[in-house]
Amino acid sequence: MRELVEQLLAGKHRALARVISKIEDRSPGYRDLVSDLHPHTGNATIVGITGSPGAGKSTLVDKMAETYRERGETVGVIAIDPSSPYSGGAVLGDRIRMASTIGDMDVFFRSMSARGTLGGLSTATTDAVKALDAFGKDRIIIETVGAGQNEVDIVGTADTIAVLVPPSSGDDVQMLKAGILEIGDVFVVNKADLDGADRTVQELREMVHMRDASPLAGTAGHHGVDSGSAGERDPETDDSDDEAWTPPIVETVAKTGEGVEPFLETLVDHRAWLESSGELDSQRRERYEEEVRRLLREGAGELVRAEIDRHGGLDGYVEAIAAKETDPYVVTEELLAPLRGTVDD
Amino acid sequence: MRELVEQLLAGKHRALARVISKIEDRSPGYRDLVSDLHPHTGNATIVGITGSPGAGKSTLVDKMAETYRERGETVGVIAIDPSSPYSGGAVLGDRIRMASTIGDMDVFFRSMSARGTLGGLSTATTDAVKALDAFGKDRIIIETVGAGQNEVDIVGTADTIAVLVPPSSGDDVQMLKAGILEIGDVFVVNKADLDGADRTVQELREMVHMRDASPLAGTAGHHGVDSGSAGERDPETDDSDDEAWTPPIVETVAKTGEGVEPFLETLVDHRAWLESSGELDSQRRERYEEEVRRLLREGAGELVRAEIDRHGGLDGYVEAIAAKETDPYVVTEELLAPLRGTVDD
Numbered sequence: 305m306r307e308l309v310e311q312l313l314a315g316k317h318r319a320l321a322r323v324i325s326k327i328e329d330r331s332p333g334y335r336d337l338v339s340d341l342h343p344h345t346g347n348a349t350i351v352g353i354t355g356s357p358g359a360g361k362s363t364l365v366d367k368m369a370e371t372y373r374e375r376g377e378t379v380g381v382i383a384i385d386p387s388s389p390y391s392g393g394a395v396l397g398d399r400i401r402m403a404s405t406i407g408d409m410d411v412f413f414r415s416m417s418a419r420g421t422l423g424g425l426s427t428a429t430t431d432a433v434k435a436l437d438a439f440g441k442d443r444i445i446i447e448t449v450g451a452g453q454n455e456v457d458i459v460g461t462a463d464t465i466a467v468l469v470p471p472s473s474g475d476d477v478q479m480l481k482a483g484i485l486e487i488g489d490v491f492v493v494n495k496a497d498l499d500g501a502d503r504t505v506q507e508l509r510e511m512v513h514m515r516d517a518s519p520l521a522g523t524a525g526h527h528g529v530d531s532g533s534a535g536e537r538d539p540e541t542d543d544s545d546d547e548a549w550t551p552p553i554v555e556t557v558a559k560t561g562e563g564v565e566p567f568l569e570t571l572v573d574h575r576a577w578l579e580s581s582g583e584l585d586s587q588r589r590e591r592y593e594e595e596v597r598r599l600l601r602e603g604a605g606e607l608v609r610a611e612i613d614r615h616g617g618l619d620g621y622v623e624a625i626a627a628k629e630t631d632p633y634v635v636t637e638e639l640l641a642p643l644r645g646t647v648d649d
Numbered sequence: 650m651r652e653l654v655e656q657l658l659a660g661k662h663r664a665l666a667r668v669i670s671k672i673e674d675r676s677p678g679y680r681d682l683v684s685d686l687h688p689h690t691g692n693a694t695i696v697g698i699t700g701s702p703g704a705g706k707s708t709l710v711d712k713m714a715e716t717y718r719e720r721g722e723t724v725g726v727i728a729i730d731p732s733s734p735y736s737g738g739a740v741l742g743d744r745i746r747m748a749s750t751i752g753d754m755d756v757f758f759r760s761m762s763a764r765g766t767l768g769g770l771s772t773a774t775t776d777a778v779k780a781l782d783a784f785g786k787d788r789i790i791i792e793t794v795g796a797g798q799n800e801v802d803i804v805g806t807a808d809t810i811a812v813l814v815p816p817s818s819g820d821d822v823q824m825l826k827a828g829i830l831e832i833g834d835v836f837v838v839n840k841a842d843l844d845g846a847d848r849t850v851q852e853l854r855e856m857v858h859m860r861d862a863s864p865l866a867g868t869a870g871h872h873g874v875d876s877g878s879a880g881e882r883d884p885e886t887d888d889s890d891d892e893a894w895t896p897p898i899v900e901t902v903a904k905t906g907e908g909v910e911p912f913l914e915t916l917v918d919h920r921a922w923l924e925s926s927g928e929l930d931s932q933r934r935e936r937y938e939e940e941v942r943r944l945l946r947e948g949a950g951e952l953v954r955a956e957i958d959r960h961g962g963l964d965g966y967v968e969a970i971a972a973k974e975t976d977p978y979v980v981t982e983e984l985l986a987p988l989r990g991t992v993d994d
Contacts, residue, residue, distance in 0.1 A: 335978040342976035585971070592970045592977060593963050599981040600957075604949035607988055612945075618938050625937045626930070631687035632937060633680040636944040643952055643988040 305333050309340045312439055317412060320439050324414055327431040338431045344438035348380075349575055352459035354448045354484055355468030360494040364468065364558035364567075365447045369411045371564055372443050379411045380436035382429060384458050385449035386418040412441065418454075424602060429458050430595055456484055461591055463584060464574045466490045466567070469508060471501035485511060488551050490570045496555035496563060508553045516550055549577050611639050650678050654685045657784055662757060665784050669759055672776045683776045689783035693725075694920055697804035699793045699829055700813030705839040709813065709903035709912075710792045714756045716909055717788050723755045725781035727774060729803050730794035731763040757786065763799075769947060774803050775940055801829055806936055808929060809919045811835045811912075814853060816846035830856060833896050835915045841900035841908060853898045861895055894922050956984050 311319035323341075326334045351368075353361050362383070369379045414432065418425050429446065436444050446462050448455035459465055467488035491508050493501050552570045556563035578584035612618060621635045656664035668686075671679045698706050707728070714724045759777065763770050774791065781789050791807050793800035804810055812833035836853050838846050897915045901908035923929040957963060966980045 335982075339976045339978045342970075343973040346973075589967050589971055592967045595977045596963055596966060596970075596980050596984075599977055600953045600984060601950070603981055603985045604953050604988070605946070607985070608945045608949050618941055621941060622934050622937045625687075625941075626934055628688040628691070631684045632940045632944055633684045635941050636948055637680075639941075639945060640948045640952070643949070645990075 305337060306340065309337060312341070312435065313344060315440065320412065320435060321414075323435045324432045327435065328416065328428055334431075338434060341434050341438040345434050346437065348433075348437040348441055348444045349464070349571070350433060350437075350444045350446065350462045351571055352446045352448075352462030352465040353468065354451055354456060354459045354465065354487075355492075355494075356451050356470070357449070359468035359470045360558045361447055361449075361468050364492070364494055364556060364564070365445055367558050367561050367564045368443075368445060368568065371561075371568060373411060377442040378440065380433075380439070380441035380444045381411065381413045381447060382432055382436070382444070383413070383415040383447045383449060384417075384425065384429060384455050385415055386425060386452065386454050412436065412439075424598065425454065426458050426461070427595075427598060427602065430461055433461070451484055456487060460487055463578060463587065464489045464571055466492055466571070468492045468494050469504055470495055471498045471504045485515075489549065489574050490567070491551055491553045492567060493553065493555045494558050497557050501555060505553055505555060512551050512553065516548070547581050549574065549581075549583075607643055608639070611642060615639065650682060651685065654682060657686070657780065658689060660785065665757065665780060666759075668780045669777045672780065673761065673773055679776075683779060686779050686783040690779050691782065693778075693782040693786055693789045694809070694916070695778060695782075695789045695791065695807045696916055697791045697793075697807030697810040698813065699796055699801060699804045699810065699832075700837075700839075701796050701815070702794070704813035704815045705903045706792055706794075706813050709837070709839055709901060709909070710790055712903050712906050712909045713788075713790060713913065716906075716913060718756060722787040723757075723785065725757045725778075725784070725786035725789045726759065726792060727777055727781070727789070728758070728760040728792045728794060729762075729770065729774060729800050730760055731770060731797065731799050757781065757784075769943065770799065771803050771806070772940075772943060772947065775806055778806070796829055801832060805832055808923060808932065809834045809916055811837050811916070813837045813839050814849055815840055816843045816849045830860075834894065834919050835912070836896055836898045837912060838898065838900045839903050842902050846900060850898055850900060857896050857898065861893070892926050894919065894926075894928075952988055953984070956987060960984065 308319055308323060312323055323337060325331075326337060353365055353368075355361055365381060365383075369381060372379045416425060416428055416432065433444055433446065446459050448459050465487050467484050467490070469491060471493055491512070493504050493508065495501070552573070554563060554567045554570055556567050558564065575584075578587070615621070621630070624630045625632060625635065653664055653668060657668050668682060670676075671682060698710055700706055710726060710728075714726060717724045761770060761773055761777065778789055778791065791804050793804050810832050812829050812835070814836060816838055836857070838849050838853065840846070897918075899908060899912045899915055901912050903909065920929075923932070960966070966975070969975045970977060970980065
């Protein structure tokens with residue numbers, strides 16, 4: 305195990321792939337692995353790319369990766385596809401093509417699905433990002449295939465989130481409002497060569513303006529300056545408004561690469577703001593706390609399942625409850641007693 | 650406490666109200682209370698009423714209660730309103746009127762909201778139904794104010810579920826399909842005096858027909874004959890199809906009471922089918938199992954929170970993780986160790 309970590313830290317892609325597989329499979333000892341990686345993390349920039357299907361996310365991510373590579377930076381991509389039955393290497397046709405075009409492993413691509421991942425997809429993604437970060441990838445991109453709640457939550461673990469919006473009728477921007485607009489640090493109107501792009505940009509601009517003007521502005525933005533410290537600051541006396549981040553709206557044509565450089569500039573700007581405002585640190589702290597709480601929930605759930613197994617399942621208990629010999633609260637107390645035992649003293 | 654249970658079992662409405670308040674507030678000792686009630690449960694019929702807002706649910710429930718009362722049967726109503734800030738007595742204007750019209754407490758009405766209930770609304774509803782059942786109410790009605798996923802899950806703890814559909818365009822029936830149509834044991838086209846009622850009845854009939862004809866028929870119906878034993882029976886050799894329940898579609902005008910008697914007949918029919926097919930027993934067993942699992946989850950969560958509190962919160966841990974002195978897995982292991990201790994031996 306320790307050897308595997310050493311190989312990963314030494315830059316062996318095979319070791320990186322094996323570590324991520326162990327994370328997905330929750331192989332025995334994977335926790336120690338991730339623990340060993342943790343001290344080596346914190347150097348990569350982590351960007352999340354989300355948006356409705358058809359917005360052109362994967363094409364944009366490919367172009368981003370290509371551009372970073374041309375600059376000599378290394379890239380890791382985690383594509384989240386909860387509904388796919390596959391996890392692992394480049395299962396998507398165009399991704400295989402991309403990998404062969406670039407001809408090296410410095411764009412390390414990995415897809416992750418709920419069905420291919422034992423346990424929670426959030427935990428697996430967080431840990432896989434750590435592996436990429438410890439490995440030394442300069443740029444890590446978390447890409448969602450769809451835009452379901454699950455995927456939006458996962459992409460939310462990135463430092464900067466770009467939301468892709470296709471050019472379209474006003475209805476669609478209204479629809480988006482409900483979910484993913486709130487989390488965008490940058491908005492990208494992709495396929496900007498299509499009709500309706502200007503209108504979509506305009507609508508997004510109004511939406512961002514309203515968001516900033518609303519009394520909830522501080523809490524509405526996922527990465528807004530106030531989000532990490534709600535309640536600690538008095539909005540009435542808070543004159544740090546000039547520090548707030550207003551999400552820029554950029555236009556790209558990912559297919560041709562048009563607008564990709566300016567888009568990457570906005571990511572650099574956001575990163576600079578995150579650092580200067582102190583948001584980067586407070587965001588990461590929040591994320592560590594959420595990570596611990598999630599691991600605690602998972603761990604407690606495992607303990608309960610082990611306890612149920614030790615009693616040969618719940619069938620006997622259910623029979624006894626139905627026969628009115630016992631009841632759900634007494635059964636629960638009995639099953640939790642071993643866990644409770646040492647807590648009370 | 651024991652005295653309170655005795656008063657409840659003796660038919661004191663004040664004791665019933667106090668027990669339900671203790672359940673909602675999770676007052677110390679409420680678990681013992683519910684445990685003491687459990688052996689006295691199992692005699693009431695439990696009906697869930699759901700459907701989109703504006704379908705006329707509360708008017709129908711009032712008429713149901715009135716009709717039962719005229720027959721000399723006692724009634725308990727739990728109205729689930731997750732979004733309301735209120736829990737407790739008859740907070741809705743018309744309900745106060747109803748109670749005064751009938752002039753007795755034998756229609757016991759109680760609303761429950763997520764904000765008014767500590768812990769899970771599902772657990773509180775399950776326990777409040779037990780209190781009404783043990784009290785000796787003949788008919789218990791769980792009514793949802795809206796039709797969100799949360800409310801649909803809760804109403805699913807009833808033995809029989811009636812889904813109300815307002816007369817309207819075909820679009821709406823299509824819309825309903827996604828969620829609540831699957832759980833209906835009886836469909837009620839209320840406001841049947843309005844235009845479009847016949848068409849809605851026809852559409853529901855087609856939908857029920859398709860549902861029965863589909864290969865998923867056994868699993869699609871919430872209370873279908875196969876739902877409790879999926880996997881145990883071979884559909885190819887299963888010739889108990891004549892035992893299956895086909896949801897009837899009834900028309901009512903709750904405001905005038907028209908159609909309410911025939912509707913109540915379908916509830917009696919469904920109950921008879923539940924008993925003769927063995928579904929009542931297997932449904933209740935499933936529900937007990939789900940109840941135990943839910944209580945275990947809640948209990949494990951409480952243990953984890955207590956452990957976090959014992960360490961003075963997570964802030965210190967988060968700082969240490971950020972400083973790379975430790976990592977989330979090590980912290981989780983440390984916090985779970987006391988719970989794990991006695992499980993392994």
